[in-house]
Amino acid sequence: MKNKTAQRVHFRALIRLLQALIISCVMVFSTYASELKQPTGPVLLEISGNLSHHNTKLDIDRQEDGQEINAVALDLKMLETLPAETIRTKTPWTEGVVEFTGVRLDVLLNFVGAESNDLLFQALDEYSVEASNEPFESFPIIVAYKRNGKYMSVRELGPLWIMYPFDEFPELNTEQSRANCVWQLTNITVK
Amino acid sequence: MVMVNINHTRLHLQNTKEGAFNYILQADRSFDRLNYSIHDYLSAETQAQKQAIWPQLKLRFDLIWSTFQVFDIHLPSGQRLDIADDFTANVKLFLSQYDPVFSSNQAPANAQLQPIENRVRDLSTDLLTVGNNVFASFNVFRDHIAERMEKLYQYFWVSALLLLITGSALVTQLFRLNNRSTRLYNDAQNSKARLATVVEELRSGKREQKAKDSFLAAASHDLRQPLHALGLFVSALENKVKVPDGPIILGKIKQSTEALSDLLNSLLDLSRLDAGVVEPSPGHFYCSRLFLMLHEEFKEVADSSNIYFRIEHSDEIAFTDYILLERILRNLIDNAITHTKQGKVVVSCTKQKKYLHIEVLDTGPGIPLDEQEAIFSEYYQLDNPERDRSKGLGLGLAIVRRLSDLLGIELTMRSQFGEGTRFLLKVPAGQASDIPVNAIEPVEQSNDLNGALVLVIDDEQAVRDGMELLLKKINCTIVAVESGEAAQQVVVEQSLIPDLVIADYRLREGKTGDEAVELVREELNLDIPALIVTGDTSPERVRDASESGMRLLHKPVQPEELVKVVESFLSVPEVVADSA
Numbered sequence: 180m181k182n183k184t185a186q187r188v189h190f191r192a193l194i195r196l197l198q199a200l201i202i203s204c205v206m207v208f209s210t211y212a213s214e215l216k217q218p219t220g221p222v223l224l225e226i227s228g229n230l231s232h233h234n235t236k237l238d239i240d241r242q243e244d245g246q247e248i249n250a251v252a253l254d255l256k257m258l259e260t261l262p263a264e265t266i267r268t269k270t271p272w273t274e275g276v277v278e279f280t281g282v283r284l285d286v287l288l289n290f291v292g293a294e295s296n297d298l299l300f301q302a303l304d305e306y307s308v309e310a311s312n313e314p315f316e317s318f319p320i321i322v323a324y325k326r327n328g329k330y331m332s333v334r335e336l337g338p339l340w341i342m343y344p345f346d347e348f349p350e351l352n353t354e355q356s357r358a359n360c361v362w363q364l365t366n367i368t369v370k
Numbered sequence: 371m372v373m374v375n376i377n378h379t380r381l382h383l384q385n386t387k388e389g390a391f392n393y394i395l396q397a398d399r400s401f402d403r404l405n406y407s408i409h410d411y412l413s414a415e416t417q418a419q420k421q422a423i424w425p426q427l428k429l430r431f432d433l434i435w436s437t438f439q440v441f442d443i444h445l446p447s448g449q450r451l452d453i454a455d456d457f458t459a460n461v462k463l464f465l466s467q468y469d470p471v472f473s474s475n476q477a478p479a480n481a482q483l484q485p486i487e488n489r490v491r492d493l494s495t496d497l498l499t500v501g502n503n504v505f506a507s508f509n510v511f512r513d514h515i516a517e518r519m520e521k522l523y524q525y526f527w528v529s530a531l532l533l534l535i536t537g538s539a540l541v542t543q544l545f546r547l548n549n550r551s552t553r554l555y556n557d558a559q560n561s562k563a564r565l566a567t568v569v570e571e572l573r574s575g576k577r578e579q580k581a582k583d584s585f586l587a588a589a590s591h592d593l594r595q596p597l598h599a600l601g602l603f604v605s606a607l608e609n610k611v612k613v614p615d616g617p618i619i620l621g622k623i624k625q626s627t628e629a630l631s632d633l634l635n636s637l638l639d640l641s642r643l644d645a646g647v648v649e650p651s652p653g654h655f656y657c658s659r660l661f662l663m664l665h666e667e668f669k670e671v672a673d674s675s676n677i678y679f680r681i682e683h684s685d686e687i688a689f690t691d692y693i694l695l696e697r698i699l700r701n702l703i704d705n706a707i708t709h710t711k712q713g714k715v716v717v718s719c720t721k722q723k724k725y726l727h728i729e730v731l732d733t734g735p736g737i738p739l740d741e742q743e744a745i746f747s748e749y750y751q752l753d754n755p756e757r758d759r760s761k762g763l764g765l766g767l768a769i770v771r772r773l774s775d776l777l778g779i780e781l782t783m784r785s786q787f788g789e790g791t792r793f794l795l796k797v798p799a800g801q802a803s804d805i806p807v808n809a810i811e812p813v814e815q816s817n818d819l820n821g822a823l824v825l826v827i828d829d830e831q832a833v834r835d836g837m838e839l840l841l842k843k844i845n846c847t848i849v850a851v852e853s854g855e856a857a858q859q860v861v862v863e864q865s866l867i868p869d870l871v872i873a874d875y876r877l878r879e880g881k882t883g884d885e886a887v888e889l890v891r892e893e894l895n896l897d898i899p900a901l902i903v904t905g906d907t908s909p910e911r912v913r914d915a916s917e918s919g920m921r922l923l924h925k926p927v928q929p930e931e932l933v934k935v936v937e938s939f940l941s942v943p944e945v946v947a948d949s950a
Contacts, residue, residue: 272440304400304433333432336439363436 198262202289215291218254223338224322226251228369231292251291255324255338258282261290264321268346271357272336279342281323284315288369297370300341303333303363310359318351319344322364336362390443390508394501397437401494404430408487412480424477431472435465443504451507457493457500464489594634594905594925595830601627602836605929606843631926636769638924639697643772650691650777654800657684657719657726660696664703664717672707678714679707686721689800690777698773699730701766702793706732713790721799728795737785746771822940825868826850827857827886828903829878837872840929841936853877854886858893868898870939875904884920899939903927 215234227237233249261282269276288296296315301307313320323342324330331337340362343351407427414420438461443454468486471478604624611620661681672679688695699717706715713733720727737745746767774781774795785791824846826837834850841848849866851857854877860866871890873883887900905925923935 303429304396304437306396333429334435334439336436363433 194262198283198286201262202286215251216257218252218257220254220256222252223255223258223324224253224364224367226253226287226291226293226367226369229294230369231294232290255330258287258322258324261286264319266319266321266342266344266347268342268344270342270345270360272360272362276346278325278327279321279323279340280325280328281321281339281342284320284322284341287322288315291369293369295369299366299368299370300359300361300364301366301368302361303365306361306363308358308361310355313355313359318348333363339364390504391501393437393441393443394497394504397434397441398494398497398501400430400434400437401490401497404434405487405490405494408483408490411477412483412487417477420477424475428472431465431468434461438462438465443500451500451503453503454500457496460496461493464493592905595833597627597630597634598903598905598926599830599832599836601631601926601929602833602840606836606839627926628928631928634926635924636766639769640772643769643776648694648776650694652690652777653692654687654689654802654804655692656805657686657688657728660688660692660699661717661719664696664699667700668703668707672715675707675710676712677707677710680714680716682716682718684719686719686726687800687802687805688726689798689804690779694773694777695779695797698770698777698779698795699728701770702730705766706730706734706791710734710790724799725796726799728797730793730795731790732792733790736787736789736791737783738787742783742785821845821847822869823847823849823866824936825857825861825866825871825890827852827854827871827873827877827883829853829874829876833874840932844933844937846936846940854881854889857886858889861890861893867894867896870936871898871900872936873900873902875902887920901935901939 215232217234225235225237227248227250230249230251233251235250235252236247237250258281263280264283264286265278265280267276267278296313297309297311298313299307299309320341320343323340324338326335326337326340331340341360341364343356343360345352345356404427407423407430411420411423411427414423438458441458441461443451443458468489471482471486604620604627607620611617661684665679665681669679703715703717710732711734715730715732718729718731720729771781779798780796782794782796783791784794822845824841826834826841826848828834828837828850829852831852834852838848838850849860849864849868851860854873857871861868868890871887873886875883877883877886883902883904884900887898887902891898891900900920901923902920903923903925921935921939923932
């Protein structure tokens, strides 16, 4: 058991290192080209607000005053380019242990150059929740795009679903964490 | 414990089980939006418009679908709500029924959507009912819990109040009990003390003695008065009787007078001791000094009775009142010699640790065991049922007992009937260093007072005359009056300044001697020395007289004693004048 845990720790450390490498590469890349690549497929997620990078413009809160802000629009392909993280957990909304695969939120925020940790999540069904100073850097909290190895349809609460590793870290089992698990995620606003 | 449970319950109430209301609101909105979209679709005029709206309509259907993937409502208690379950089943039926319509990418005809619109509207209404029911259920549950908590609070307060009341009642009761027991205890103590006093008085005969005291006081005053005068007259007669046998008869008269005086003085001593006016003044002294004096005093009497009397020489030092110890020993020796028919009377003194054991031993008849306690009471005389006066009054041992009690000297007696008696006194030992270097020796006074003026106030003519005769012998000028007022008058009329005032304590018309003295002092505005002579022996009267602060003499005063006192009074100012 101990051996296995040690191995896991090593493995995880390696992954972290790789992530750091990739992120730093991306950062280096983005410093001389703050314009990110344009999405080629259907846009799944738009990130707007206090960002250092962008690849599109967006109406503020879809108001019709014509004022636009910089934003990052992401398609599935772009999300899958970022390092993938898998968590297995039970949730209040599903049966049994479910495997979610997606991008770590801190990786994603780094990727778009988010300047703060004060976020607003919005969903397709117009559900929204504010998440301030959530421990995205300490725990593998992901924006999942796969459930049990399969992409999620709208009917299956997809295509994107924020997920916390509840089983692995019982301390995350709070009302706020559960509220943050936004399904059918469409927008993230960095304040 | 209770608080934790209450908090838990509150948490439970707040936690609407993954937000049942959120679900309902979300679902309601989804239904509304679907409804709007259907409405838009139905009211769209062209096929192109319909085709444009169709994907959104599909999405909204999908959203409802997804909502009911997770739509699950039950009460916090875990109870399921039938109406909610029925509704969920209904919606799922609706979704699967119309899934084919919404799966198509082709915009359907209005006719296909019309029944859907109705169904959606119905479901929306149902959802509202479900919402109301859930809300009601939650409220019922919440009320139930709240009610229980209310009851719990009430119960808590009532018990707290009860506890407080019971506690304070108990405490009050405790205090009252405590007070009462203290009072009872004090009462008991008082009663006990009173009882002890009465028992003690009964045992020691103080009760009878109190009555006797007043009788004695009254009687002795009347006895003393003439005796006092008698003494004075006899003394005055001394040098005037020239007939043969005259001096002898006079001597006998004098002896008898003295014996009478002694008896009365013994009575007075007892009275004084009982009144508590005798205050011992302890000092350090050699026993040999005391023994020598006693030996001188008793050797002739012992010789005349053919008794061997000896006081063993002792170098020990005692610490007590010299005069009172002398009186104790005098009484004991006197008793021993009186009762011993043949044999010896021996006084000895040995030092044992911090005490001197002074022993008075005789070979007299001894005291039977059953009478050993009784001999210390007044008027008790062994072997004298006929009350032969020559054997004394029987006051000796009573005085000894009182004096030894007063001095704190332990007095024990051992006696065997027919073999003699031994009295043992445990006197505190003294220290040589504490003996005054120049033990004051009585200064020899000349009998010549150079015509000092003495004012005598006495209501009895006989006493006034006696005094005059006596004091004239020592060259005093006498002015004798019968009352304080008369004294005042004499002083004013003859402009006299007496050197000494001698007043009888009990004057006529309830006046007292000290009042008379005060009158004279006021008249002259001088603090003239005064001497009060009293025949009253009742303890209270003695105490009153003492409190006046003037020198007190008790009748019958022996002429020699009176002369000595007068001399000491009149010589004091001269000494002061000399030293000044």
